[in-house]
Amino acid sequence: MKNLLPGLRVAIPGGGKALDPAVLFDTPPEDVWIEVGFGSGEHLVAQAEAHPGIGMIGCEPYINGVAALLAQIETQAICNIRILDDDARELFDVLPEAVLGRAFVLFGDPWPKRRHAKRRFLGRENLDALARMMKDQALLRFASDDMGYAVWTLEQLIAHPAFEWTARTPGDWRAPPADWVKTRYEAKARAAGRNPVYLDFRRLARP
Numbered sequence: 001m002k003n004l005l006p007g008l009r010v011a012i013p014g015g016g017k018a019l020d021p022a023v024l025f026d027t028p029p030e031d032v033w034i035e036v037g038f039g040s041g042e043h044l045v046a047q048a049e050a051h052p053g054i055g056m057i058g059c060e061p062y063i064n065g066v067a068a069l070l071a072q073i074e075t076q077a078i079c080n081i082r083i084l085d086d087d088a089r090e091l092f093d094v095l096p097e098a099v100l101g102r103a104f105v106l107f108g109d110p111w112p113k114r115r116h117a118k119r120r121f122l123g124r125e126n127l128d129a130l131a132r133m134m135k136d137q138a139l140l141r142f143a144s145d146d147m148g149y150a151v152w153t154l155e156q157l158i159a160h161p162a163f164e165w166t167a168r169t170p171g172d173w174r175a176p177p178a179d180w181v182k183t184r185y186e187a188k189a190r191a192a193g194r195n196p197v198y199l200d201f202r203r204l205a206r207p
């Protein structure tokens with residue numbers, strides 16, 4: 001971890017400077033995708049391997065998760081992942097407009113108590129920031145096994161003018177998308193008899 005992390009860490013520039021995400025990677029990526037709260041990193045790694053031309057930024061303050069990700073990066077010789085070992089919101093003030101092609105928020109913390117609901121990630125403030133950083137037609141993918149949290153998140157997205165829910169039939173949100181990668185929390189939920197929901201949203205074209 002001590003050896004690998006410094007070379008892969010996303011450094012947040014100070015002094016109001018912007019961060020061009022393309023320069024984080026050895027070769028300019030075809031697109032840049034982020035995952036908020038990658039946990040142990042299995043989804044991030046699978047996406048990076050399936051899409052070697054994409055630059056993946058994983059955000060996760062949980063140190064054991066970062067260590068688990070680094071171990072996979074090393075053994076699988078993955079070159080297209082960079083790590084923000086901190087709160088994903090650190091990126092919000094420094095990433096330029098319309099630079100992200102996909103954003104993943106998978107099995108985020110549900111904060112079930114009503115008084116904690118404002119800590120849920122996809123509230124209006126964070127959605128405004130994502131809408132700014134995401135390209136037209138970019139994908140925002142959310143999954144959860146907590147129905148209260150999923151309904152709340154769906155309400156936030158439906159109310160937001162920059163996003164459109166892509167589901168047309170119940171099968172579109174009950175079944176995982178075609179390119180879905182299983183995550184650790186998803187496996188735990190299914191083992192406990194809970195069926196997750198999978199919500200894909202499109203960032204609408206700017207007027």
Ligand SMILES: C[S@@+](CC[C@H](N)C(=O)[O-])C[C@H]1O[C@@H](n2cnc3c(N)ncnc32)[C@H](O)[C@@H]1O
Binds near residue numbers: 088
């Ligand atoms: C319930 S775990 C799910 C992990 C993984 N996505 C999975 O499906 O197995 C949620 C993770 O989100 C991380 N997290 C919560 N808020 C975050 C934030 N603002 N920025 C980055 N990561 C965050 C937590 O540290 C935690 O590891």
